Amino acid sequence: QLLSIADDTRLSIALRAGFIEEDMLALQTDLLNVVQWAIDNNMELNESKFDLLCYSYRPAAELLKSLPFVQNLFQYVTPEGYTISGSERVRDLGVIMSPDYTWCKHINTIAEDGRKMLGWFLSVFKDRSQLTMLTLFKSMVRSKLEYCCPLWDPSSLSDIKRLEQVQRLFTSKIYGCKNMSYWDRLKHLKLQSLQRRRERYI
Numbered sequence: 001q002l003l004s005i006a007d008d009t010r011l012s013i014a015l016r017a018g019f020i021e022e023d024m025l026a027l028q029t030d031l032l033n034v035v036q037w038a039i040d041n042n043m044e045l046n047e048s049k050f051d052l053l054c055y056s057y058r059p060a061a062e063l064l065k066s067l068p069f070v071q072n073l074f075q076y077v078t079p080e081g082y083t084i085s086g087s088e089r090v091r092d093l094g095v096i097m098s099p100d101y102t103w104c105k106h107i108n109t110i111a112e113d114g115r116k117m118l119g120w121f122l123s124v125f126k127d128r129s130q131l132t133m134l135t136l137f138k139s140m141v142r143s144k145l146e147y148c149c150p151l152w153d154p155s156s157l158s159d160i161k162r163l164e165q166v167q168r169l170f171t172s173k174i175y176g177c178k179n180m181s182y183w184d185r186l187k188h189l190k191l192q193s194l195q196r197r198r199e200r201y202i
């Protein structure tokens with residue numbers, strides 16, 4: 001199956017039990033055909049940036065892929081000779097996909113990016129007034145924490161807290177809010193928790 005969104009193209013296939021080598025050969029053929037089509041249409045694909053993500057939710061399949069002699073089966077080769085091996089994380093349209101169908105890596109990444117952005121503008125802007133802080137947060141931090149959230153909405157308490165901690169830290173830096181509890185700060189600033197906002201989107 002081939003799907004394209006803007007300049008991103010994906011090839012996919014389901015590896016059937018008993019037909020793994022046959023299905024992988026079909027995907028390899030599709031890969032070569034796509035690259036050849038691009039050449040025939042005066043286009044150039046950056047083969048060194050091709051990624052491979054092997055989805056699997058069965059523990060036995062993960063154990064099988066860890067064996068040395070099996071690892072070679074889960075590789076593909078581009079016409080220019082680049083070997084594409086399975087990745088533990090692939091960014092797809094701004095969302096980090098993991099082979100185990102979980103969103104932990106994505107949530108950890110955006111929470112860390114949010115904290116870094118928060119630290120950056122706290123060091124650059126000295127004004128801690130409500131208007132300035134909320135404008136910066138809504139435009140530069142919260143947008144990162146909520147991008148495509150209906151897809152990866154967390155269900156574990158640890159992931160929910162990890163994201164909420166960024167807004168908790170931010171609101172504590174606003175002038176006049178330092179000694180308030182988190183929920184009092186949200187009420188005072190007329191904000192909702194990030195979890196509540198995601199629930200409303202969904």
